Amino acid sequence: MDAGGSDAAMPCGTEVCQAPQVCCLKKIAPFASCIDPADYVADACEMIQMNPPPCTRPTDCDGGTVCCLENATETISCQPPPLCPGDATHSFLICASDMDCPNQQAGSCRNVDTGTTGVSLNVCAP
Numbered sequence: 001m002d003a004g005g006s007d008a009a010m011p012c013g014t015e016v017c018q019a020p021q022v023c024c025l026k027k028i029a030p031f032a033s034c035i036d037p038a039d040y041v042a043d044a045c046e047m048i049q050m051n052p053p054p055c056t057r058p059t060d061c062d063g064g065t066v067c068c069l070e071n072a073t074e075t076i077s078c079q080p081p082p083l084c085p086g087d088a089t090h091s092f093l094i095c096a097s098d099m100d101c102p103n104q105q106a107g108s109c110r111n112v113d114t115g116t117t118g119v120s121l122n123v124c125a126p
Contacts (some may be wrong), residue, residue: 011072013082014090023083031082052077056121058100067094069123076121092123100124 009016012023013032021034024045035043053060054077055067061078068084069076069092076094086093086102095101095109101124109122 009072011070011083011090014085014087016072025080025082046080052079054078055094057096058094059096068092069094069121086124086126088126095122095124 009018010023011017012034013030015023015032015034017023017034020037022037022040022045024033024035024040024043025031026044026046035045052065054075055061056076058067061067064080065078066081066084066086067076068079068086070079070084071090071092079091084091084093092112093101098104098106098109101108108125110125111120111122
């Protein structure tokens, strides 16, 4: 993310960053957190993709990203796992089968209706 930030709220893991904060991704806990732009380099944050590719199934994503339905923005795109906790509050992991879900248990990949769009998706149950 560029250190300049933006005026819009941005989902960041289980948080939502408010301007002028930016989302900081790390490979160690906490994996995603909102920080001041001035701390971005000092906190060793990973760069995130500003326009993540859209997806409809897990195989649409590569490079270790997951297909994610974000509740705050109502978007479906490939995201780094820390930005998509799949907690059913902030986001859902899109799945094609139970094997795409973190617990890989039978019945964990469930079909949901997205409401007014009329689109039906499979998501991992939290």
